[in-house]
C-alpha cells in the first residue's frame with residue numbers, strides 16, 4: 012500500500028451537461044468530479060480547496076472510515092462545514108475495502124448541483140480480473156436546471172406539498188440531451204447535445220462500474236442486446252448473476268461484465284426512470300427521464316444507433332431481488348442481537364406548516380457549527396447533545412455486539428436508505444409493519460450499504476458493532492434528507508470519548524458561542 016494525494020478544488024462555473032447552460036458546482040473545473048482511484052489498503056490524502064462562496068463538506072460514500080469518523084464528511088454530524096476560501100485535508104484508508112464507491116458533498120443539496128464523483132478501490136487480487144479486459148466507470152444521475160437552493164426554498168415554504176422537485180433531464184457520466192423545445196424563453200440551450208459514448212472492441216469483455224448519483228430517481232439500466240453479468244454490489248463481490256436490466260436506486264452501485272460479441276454497430280445504453288418509485292411524476296407529461304448513452308463498437312459509424320423505442324415502463328420500484336445477490340464468499344447474519352432499534356418513517360406538517368419527514372416523530376436538523384463528534388470525542392459528553400430535539404441520535408455501546416434496525420415505512424413512498432460506517436446484512440422485508448422473523452434469511456443474506464425500503468413495509472438489517480463513530484443513516488433521496496429523514500447512530504460512545512480528534516478538524520468550527528451565533 013502507498014499514500015496517494017489528491018486535490019479537489021471546488022468552484023462554480025457555467026456548464027451545459029445536457030445542452031442547457033446553468034451554474035454547476037464543479038470539482039477541478041469539471042463535472043462530474045474526477046475519479047478518485049486507489050488500491051486496496053492505500054492511504055488517501057485529499058486536499059479540498061473550497062472556492063464555492065459557500066461552506067461545504069465531502070463524504071466518501073460506502074467507505075467505513077474505520078477509526079476516522081471525523082473524516083466521514085457529514086456536516087453537523089462528523090464535522091463543521093469547511094468555510095469558503097479554506098482548505099481541509101481528509102486523510103484515511105479504505106482498510107480492506109475494495110470496489111465501487113463515490114464521493115459527494117454532504118452539506119445541503121450541493122451534490123445535486125454537481126459536487127460528486129466516483130471513488131474506486133482496486134483489488135490487485137480481484138477474483139474477476141481474468142474475466143474482463145478493460146473497465147469503465149459510469150455514473151447515472153437525474154439533472155435539474157434550477158440550483159438546489161431554490162428548490163429547497165420552494166420545499167420549505169409553509170403549505171407547500173407538491174412533492175419533490177422534478178428533474179429536467181438525466182445524465183450518463185455527466186452528459187445528457189435535453190429537448191430545448193422545453194427550455195424557458197431567455198435560457199441558453201443547445202439542442203442535440205452529444206451523448207456519452209463508450210468505445211468497445213468486438214470480442215473483448217468490459218467491466219462497467221455503475222453508480223447512481225441521483226437526487227431522486229431510481230433507474231433501470233440496460234444495454235441493448237448485451238446481458239449484464241453482475242459481479243459486485245457496493246464493494247461486495249458476488250456470485251455472478253445475469254440480468255437483462257437492473258434497477259439502481261440513489262446511492263447504489265453495481266459492477267457488471269458485458270461481452271462485446273455482437274455485430275459491429277452502435278447500441279443504446281439505457282437508464283430508464285422507474286416511474287413507480289415517484290408516483291407524483293406519472294401525471295407530469297413533460298417528464299422524460301429516459302436517459303441514453305451509446306455503446307460503440309470499434310468500426311461503427313460516429314452516429315446514434317438507428318432506432319430508439321421504449322417499451323412501456325412496467326418496472327416495479329424495488330431493488331434487484333436480494334435472494335439473487337449472493338456473496339462470492341457467503342457469510343451468515345451476525346448473532347446474537349444486542350442492540351435493537353425501530354425506525355418509524357412518516358411524513359407530516361411541522362409547527363411552521365412545512366411538509367417534513369420524520370423518524371420516530373422527529374425531523375432531523377443538522378447543527379453545522381456544533382457537530383455531534385465535537386460533543387462526544389476527545390473527552391466530550393454526549394448526553395446534552397443527545398437530549399436535544401431533532402438530533403435523531405441512537406446510542407449503543409456493546410463491545411462486539413450486533414445492531415438490528417427494523418425500518419417501518421409508514422408511508423407510500425419508497426426510500427433508498429444508506430448507512431455510513433458499515434454495510435449491513437439484509438435479513439428480510441415484507442408488507443405491513445410487523446416484521447416476520449420466519450422470513451429472515453440468516454444463512455446467506457445480501458450485504459450492501461444502500462437498500463430500497465418499499466412503501467408501507469418493514470425491512471430488517473443487521474451489522475456488527477466494530478467501528479466506533481458517528482454514523483448517518485438516512486434516505487438518500489436528497490429532498491428527503493432536506494426534509495429531515497436522517498438518523499445518526501452513535502457507536503461506542505465510551506470508546507469515542509477516549510479517541511482524540513486530529514488537528515484541523517476542530518479548527519473548522521467557530522470557537523466561541525458568540526462566533527457560532529454570528530456564523531448561524
Ligand code: C2O
Nearest residue numbers: 070072262429483
Ligand atoms: Cu451518499 Cu450520507 O451519503
Ligand code: CU
Nearest residue numbers: 426486488491
Ligand atoms: Cu426517502
